[in-house]
Amino acid sequence: MDSIDNSKIKIAIHTQTENSEMYGGVMVLHKLCKILCSLGYDSFPVYSNSENISRIDDNTIVVYAENIAGNPFNAKNVVRYIMYYKDINVYDKNDFIIYYDDCFKKESSIGYKEYTIRIYDTDLDFWTNHNKKRIGSCFSYRKNHNVQKILHEPNSTELTYHSSFGELLGMFNTKERFYCYDNNTFIAAFATLCGCETIVDKIPHEFGNYINNEKGMREYIQNQLDLQNVNCEKIFLDITEHIKKTTKT
Numbered sequence: 001m002d003s004i005d006n007s008k009i010k011i012a013i014h015t016q017t018e019n020s021e022m023y024g025g026v027m028v029l030h031k032l033c034k035i036l037c038s039l040g041y042d043s044f045p046v047y048s049n050s051e052n053i054s055r056i057d058d059n060t061i062v063v064y065a066e067n068i069a070g071n072p073f074n075a076k077n078v079v080r081y082i083m084y085y086k087d088i089n090v091y092d093k094n095d096f097i098i099y100y101d102d103c104f105k106k107e108s109s110i111g112y113k114e115y116t117i118r119i120y121d122t123d124l125d126f127w128t129n130h131n132k133k134r135i136g137s138c139f140s141y142r143k144n145h146n147v148q149k150i151l152h153e154p155n156s157t158e159l160t161y162h163s164s165f166g167e168l169l170g171m172f173n174t175k176e177r178f179y180c181y182d183n184n185t186f187i188a189a190f191a192t193l194c195g196c197e198t199i200v201d202k203i204p205h206e207f208g209n210y211i212n213n214e215k216g217m218r219e220y221i222q223n224q225l226d227l228q229n230v231n232c233e234k235i236f237l238d239i240t241e242h243i244k245k246t247t248k249t
Contacts, residue, residue: 009240010060011036011043012052012075014068018045022161024186025065025083028100031121032063032081035232046073061239066104077243084143084184096239113242115235120224122189126169129195129214134176142182144201151199152179159187172196192217 013033020026029045036043046052046062053073056062062075066082071092080091083100091097097114099105105114139152140159156179159171168187172178172194180188183202188211191198198211210217 008059009042010055010057011041011236012046012056012060012062012073013043014047014062014064014073015045016047016065016068018047021165025067027121028083028119029063029065029081032119032232035119035229036236038229039233039236041236061243063098079239096242098235113239115238117228117231117235118224119228119232120186120221122186122221122225124193124218124222124225126165127172127190127193129193130173131195132173134174134196136175137177137179138171138175139179140181140185140187142180142185142187144181144183147181149201151181151201169194189217189221193221 011033013029013036015026015029015033017023017026019030033043033045044052044055046056056073056075058076060075061077061079062071062073063079063081064071066080066084071078077096078092078094079096079098081098081100082104085104094112096112099114099116100118102116105116136155136157137152138157138159140163141147142161157171157175159168159178163171168190172191173196175196177197177199178188178191180191180198180200183200188198188200189207192207192211192214195214200211207217207220210220
């Protein structure tokens with residue numbers, strides 16, 4: 001008999017907090033939860049002091065982000081979603097590994113089985129160019145805590161983790177330029193979608209030539225949105241099938 005009952009399978013997403021515009025990774029995890037629910041899975045978010053923690057049992061797959069060491073919920077089946085660079089020593093060789101992008105992959109396999117999928121939670125009707133008069137610039141350091149060269153002007157406006165989407169939308173529609181010091185943040189795409197010239201120290205890996213290509217960026221993101229449900233379905237079907245085959249009571 002399989003140790004995991006496929007008819008009762010649950011997928012808990014360790015989102016670490018309630019959904020928040022401040023952190024892209026948190027938004028991605030909540031979006032993953034919504035996608036899995038739409039695919040028919042019993043998926044739910046869990047975080048500290050969450051009532052859903054009590055729902056975790058041997059029929060539950062827990063998805064942890066890359067910054068969570070160990071297995072705090074003592075889950076029998078673990079998936080790691082790697083959305084940024086991280087020391088591999090915090091993972092177990094039996095974990096299933098999902099990379100947000102291939103650039104985060106290690107030279108050798110670090111888990112039982114590995115996959116890659118980008119999850120976007122982007123409202124293309126919200127991030128639009130309002131064709132307003134533009135003046136000045138804005139900038140953001142985000143995850144880059146070791147900036148080697150300052151590119152922005154002294155009077156440039158800083159965008160922080162506390163800047164709401166409404167504030168970002170306003171800035172990207174009224175500023176001429178956006179200086180982005182973090183080449184792994186989605187707000188560079190937001191700026192491009194709003195028609196704001198985006199200057200990055202290194203072109204973000206997942207956007208490539210779409211930076212400052214408003215039409216191309218919109219088409220690229222729409223394509224990713226169209227594919228992510230199908231890709232999620234394939235990956236989690238494969239994961240559940242492997243768990244059924246490899247774990248016996």
